[in-house]
Amino acid sequence: MSRPLPSVFDQALASAVRAPSPHNTQPWRFAVRPDTVEVWLDRERVLAVADPAGREARLACGAAAFNLQICLRANGFATLVRMLPDPAEPALAVTVRLDGNQKSTAAERRLAEAVFRRHTNRRPLLDKAVPPAARVALKAAALDEGGQLEFLDASGRYTPVASLVRQAEALQAEDPEFRRETAFWTQRDASSPDGVPKTASGPPPRGHGVVSLRASHENRDLPEREYEREPLLGVLLTRDHGPYAEVRAGMAMQRVLLTATAEGLATSFLSQPFETPRTREALAALFAGLGQPHTLLRIGYGYPARLTARRPVEDVLTRHGDVNA
Ligand SMILES: Cc1cc2nc3c(=O)[nH]c(=O)nc-3n(C[C@H](O)[C@H](O)[C@H](O)COP(=O)(O)O)c2cc1C
Known part of the structure; x- marks a missing residue:
């Protein structure tokens, strides 16, 4: 060759x-x-x-x-x-x-x-629905890599998942170890070659939406802004679980994220419920029968944010x- x-x-x-x-x-x-x-x-x-x-x-x-x-x-x-x-x-x-x-x-x-x-966009999304053709493209992207993307609005799981996001966010806010680790990696200077810079964070929310982005990722130098009330949420699943499924899910996740970028969509993550054992188990139970959930994405239209360094x-x-x- x-x-x-x-x-x-x-x-x-x-x-x-x-x-x-x-x-x-x-x-x-x-x-x-x-x-x-x-x-x-x-x-x-x-x-x-x-x-x-x-x-x-x-x-x-x-x-x-x-x-x-x-x-x-x-x-x-x-x-x-x-x-x-x-x-x-x-x-x-x-x-x-x-x-x-x-x-x-x-x-x-x-x-x-x-x-x-492609970048993680933590800014408020526009009040514009993701059209059916784009949804089909995102689902097909997950399937192409052996994953499955479930949109929550169609499933009746939206409210319980949003509630788990809030519960996990509250648990993490009370945990000093968690706070210490998050503080170490976030609010970095834009020139930092790793970690999340302030420039990639969103403005603090005015009022409470149905789902909450990480408070640690807010840029408090910015004025408060209203966020969309109910963003489109997608859960990425695989049939099996364990390390192999996680690597596969990562490949599927990336195809979904790149497809979203190519479709002009903004994406961000809501990983809080995966990071505390109690909410992770509750999340897995919610999707029992469908597959193992790996990540939760917020998808919609928005103004681009800054790229982060590597x-x-x-x-x-x-x-x-x-x-x-
Ligand atoms: C598995 C995984 C979980 C993540 N969870 C979150 C999250 O809960 N909240 C968030 O704002 N970003 C989350 N991110 C996004 C990362 O912070 C982001 O990818 C990183 O800062 C690099 O920025 P970029 O995506 O804009 O290139 C997650 C990314 C991955 C791969």
Whole structure:
């Protein structure tokens, strides 16, 4: 097989690090071999309080692997993706291997291009419904990667889920360890290569909406604003659960987020209920029969927010073998 031009791996890695991660911890490392990129979970960057099992970190690694793969595909390379390929190395989340050439599709190129525009938008959404065609596209994106996206307005689960978000937010606000960890990673200066900068936070809400974004992500330098009352919420599920399902869910989540970006939609996360055991169990019980819930997304139209920084690719990369890219 012909070797890829070095710039192709470089671009794919630059795409990989644009993936979302909890508090922008970027819990990944990459190892580049002549025809393979490995995505490793970086345990030192797993949130010890919010994410002790590394669940959210595996979602982030899956998202990074999706970005890698879609960039290679958009550049005409076929890829073979294996999730948790080595039982002896549970930190090896994904391998993406080059598998010859293929003609890229317009859909692949559209998603690859959206990687550099996608961002978490914590600002108020506009009062404009997400049209049926966009919903279909988002659901299809999840299915393409072995996930399932359930919109809550259609399911009668909206109120109980919104209530779990509020309960978890209250529990976390009372927990000094949680507050300490969140404070460490948020309200950063815009030049910080990791963590969530103030510039990526939303204005404080005026009044109470049905769902609450994290209070720790408010930018109190901004005047209060009214938020949408009932944003569209989507839960991403997989049939199975456990580490493998979490990596897969991360890939599906990223395809959904990039599809949303390509459709002109803003997205943000409501992860609070996944991060306290009681609300996580209640959430799983609500979706019993449908699948294992992994993440909760808020989706709608909004004005774009700022992109956040990433550590340079060279800081998260190891090169092996005959790779001089
Ligand atoms: C698994 C996961 C959970 C997240 N949970 C939240 C959350 O609860 N609230 C929030 O505002 N952002 C959340 N985020 C978004 C990250 O903070 C965001 O991806 C990171 O700061 C990088 O910014 P970007 O997405 O704009 O590139 C989450 C991201 C991931 C991958």
